[in-house]
Amino acid sequence: AQTVTQSQPEMSVQEAETVTLSCTYDTSENNYYLFWYKQPPSRQMILVIRQEAYKQQNATENRFSVNFQKAAKSFSLKISDSQLGDTAMYFCAFMKGNTDKLIFGTGTRLQVFP
């Protein structure tokens, strides 16, 4: 069975600074995808970034980038130039193949301070 672990329950960062959220996963699959989802106080889950396991290049979306270490089964999220609107719960998620069944980690609560 696949598992996703987020070892940082809470993080904080000052506005404009950079923060990295950690995620590790366990799987024996070769075909899988990894995601970071954001859940702001409005509760709605929003996809931040997506990484295909077969791609060596790390995914980036504007201020958000990942460090995907396949051998170490690590998938961290870096947020650059943090903004107050980045304050949210961040969930790392794993998806096997083309299943669309997402397995989520327990989340990291990020607080961005002015």
Added chain:
Amino acid sequence: DSGVTQTPKHLITATGQRVTLRCSPRSGDLSVYWYQQSLDQGLQFLIQYYNGEERAKGNILERFSAQQFPDLHSELNLSSLELGDSALYFCASSFGQGTGELFFGEGSRLTVL
């Protein structure tokens, strides 16, 4: 706004009762997913429907059932409710399968007293 609509947003009921949560997916999306978010268990996948048919099942209790109707909206039925069923229930939708890009609704918060 994700385009996914869930009703009701909040619901308070008593143990032993039955409730129905409703979800309207984004226009054009064929897949609907239900997730349960509780404080102690995080986000748990319950069930997926694709174009009216059950496609995948997760940790869904036998007291819970779901269906997707011809107009693609979905309902999650929770019966014989227990205190531990109190949670945020999310519906999500996607056009097809295999992208992992789900569009989530705002959730239905269920409180069982």
